[in-house]
Amino acid sequence: MLEVRGLRAGYGEVEILHGMDIDVAEGEVVAVLGSNGVGKSTLNNNLSGICVPFGGSIRFCGEDIAGANPARIVDLGLIQVPEGRRVFPNLSVRENLELGSYRRGKAARARNLGRVTRIFPRLMERFGQMAATLSGGEQQMLAIGRGLMSEPRLLILDEPTLGLSPILVDEMFELIGELNGEGLSILLIEQNAVQSLEAADRAYIIEHGVVAMSGPAAELAGSPDLRARYLGL
Amino acid sequence: MDATILGAAVINGLLLGGSYALVAVGLTLIYGVLHIINFAHGSMLMLAMYGAYFLLMKAKIDPYAAIPLMVAAMFAAGYVLYRGLIGRFSHGKDENILLITLGLSIVLENVALFFFKGDSQTVTVSYSDRMVALGPALVPLPKLVSFVASLVLCAALAWFIARTDTGRAIRAVAKERHGARLVGIDVEKIFAVSYGIGIACLGAAACLLIPSFYVSPSVGHLFVIVAFTIVVLGGMGSFIGALVGSLIIGLTESLSGLFLGEALGQIGISLIFILILLFRPTGIFSK
Structure with missing residues (x-):
């Protein structure tokens, strides 16, 4: 459904994403995790057409949307919160x-x-x-x-739990499960790795503008390397 | 003081305020969305008044009948000006928009001076001198028509801004441009539409003014200084503020004319302006 290949992007002269590959298939919840400043917002701004990528391709439902205007991207059903x-x-x-x-x-x-x-x-x-x-x-x-x-075909949720109380955070993850249960594909951009990995089918870990790790969420959640570096466990 | 004279002054003041309303509403709308003072407002009004003047003189189109035409023409002019000039050369910087609109006003005025000379022109229509009794006052028919039509058009515009998707998008863009882009609103287009609507108000104002007012290349100044005061008084960007402010300023002008003498009518306006800046610089209807 969403295919990002070799995406290079940034602001002005500064490149922040140095060749990123991300996929979301129909019906999936995919998490993109990373701490502040690794390029999550840059990724979003390029997916929604606010920014024009330096290079690489972004395809959504078969159409090349890299650098398309935001209205066109909304028309196709790629909606960002x-x-x-x-x-x-x-x-x-x-x-x-x-x-x-x-x-x-x-x-x-x-x-x-x-x-x-x-x-x-x-x-x-x-x-x-x-x-x-x-x-x-x-x-x-x-x-x-x-x-x-x-009526999104793919909903991008950018840090939906930021600033919410723990109870509301739980409710938010429940909601993500419910919406996905109704068939909605979701790309979840989060810092909250533990709960995001529980909610997602697959995940990408972003570091310094590249995908450092990716795979099924359950596998990543169990990876000792990730647990040590990310979850502080 | 004779109550009849006072009553007449109040009625005349309200009518005067009504004729300011469209000019002020256009100015406040542009400010509310684009966050800039449109310095070209007065010269665009002047242009619209010449438009209405020539439609009557050359094409024999009555100014009131010309309202839809002038509204459409001025909207188009505003839209194209924004798309082709203001938006393109401002590079997203408010101070650039300010300079561009100021430059535009100087160019327009001098072009008008070149083609139309500095003389004031007045028109005569069959109803120019018709008077209507309105309570204690005997008022010229064109002023009454102008008042009623102004309020009706302001109400129509308020409805448009409140109830249509384009109106909602205009309000959304005024406060949250990023969010607006993400729901698919073409922000640059909404800027141009807002500027166009602000200028279209001048098209209607011009048609309503021309039967009872002269036109000259500098006529815009007269209205625009008053309109600035109204917009500051009502609260920059406030629609209802511009409307109520117009009536207050019209009343002030008329009453200070009554008490201080016709020539000093505008002193009251300046006084109000100073008082507002001293005591409530954000205006009456600001939040």
């Missing part, structure tokens, strides 16, 4: 969700509004409120809800 939520603070919860279907999923807007508010009943309670007045956890729900409104 960004780090820091990036909800529209001056719009109501309802309007935020409606704008999720600005380009894709417009025809089924009413039905999807119903679906998203069933997944997140909290958003229903806050339906008319400005997004700025929501708590961090609620804003995260809203950001994911907005992503779901565009």
Whole structure:
């Protein structure tokens, strides 16, 4: 479904990703793990078309999307829920969700509004409120809800648990399981390695702009090397 | 003070405010989305007024009938200006937009001066001198029409911004550009559309003004200084602030004209501007 080959990318003159290969197949949850500053955001900005790669290819559902504009990428159903939520603070919860279907999923807007508010009943309670007045956890729900409104074929979740309380973190991983259970493919970008490896089918460990390790999540979780370097076990 | 005279001054002030409203709403919309003061606002209004003037003189199109035409033409002009000039040469820097719009206003004014000379032109339509009794006041029909039409158009614009996807996208882009890109909103296009709408307001304002006001290459200054005051008074970027601010400023101008003499009417506006900057620099309707 998503095929990233030899992706080189960065900002201005500075190359941050030095040739990265990543795959996501239909129906998978794939985790991309790495600490701060290894290039996770750069990867995301290139997948969503915010940045133009220096080299390599990005194919999504058979189409080359490297350097395509973000709107085209949304049209294809590659939807990103960004780090820091990036909800529209001056719009109501309802309007935020409606704008999720600005380009894709417009025809089924009413039905999807119903679906998203069933997944997140909290958003229903806050339906008319400005997004700025929501708590961090609620804003995260809203950001994911907005992503779901565009009927994603592949949903990229960028650090969805950042800043959430432990209970909410657990709920977030439960939700990822549920959404995947309904057939949604998910690319999970996270720092939280332990729980991400539990939730994912496969994982990539990123270090210094390259894939340092990859494989089935269960295998990686058991790897002594990784446990020592990453999980501090 | 005779209550009738006071009442008449209040009514005239509100009508005057109504004619400022569209100019101020356009200015505040552009500021709210692009975060820049559009220094070309006055000269674009001047251009629109010449447009309405020539449509009447050369094509015999009544200014009121010309509203849809001028709105469409000014929207297109604003959109193209943003796409071709402002957006392209600003390189994403607000201070560049400022300079470009300032430069644009100087060019437009001098081009107008070259073609139209410095004289003021006025038009006469059949209803130019028609007066209507409005409570204690006898007001010129064009001013009443201008007031009502301004408010109706502002309401239509408010509905558009509040209820349509493009309106939501305009508000979304104003505060969260990255998030907007990720839902597939073409941010540059929304900038151009917002600029176009702000300029389109001037198209309507021009048609409503021309039956009762003169046009000259420098006519824009007159309105734009008042419009700046209104936008600061109402809160930069606030739609409702621009509307209420217009009425307050219209009233102020009319009442200070009544008490201080016609020639000093604008003193009240300057006074309000200073007071706002001293005591509530973010404006009445700012959050």
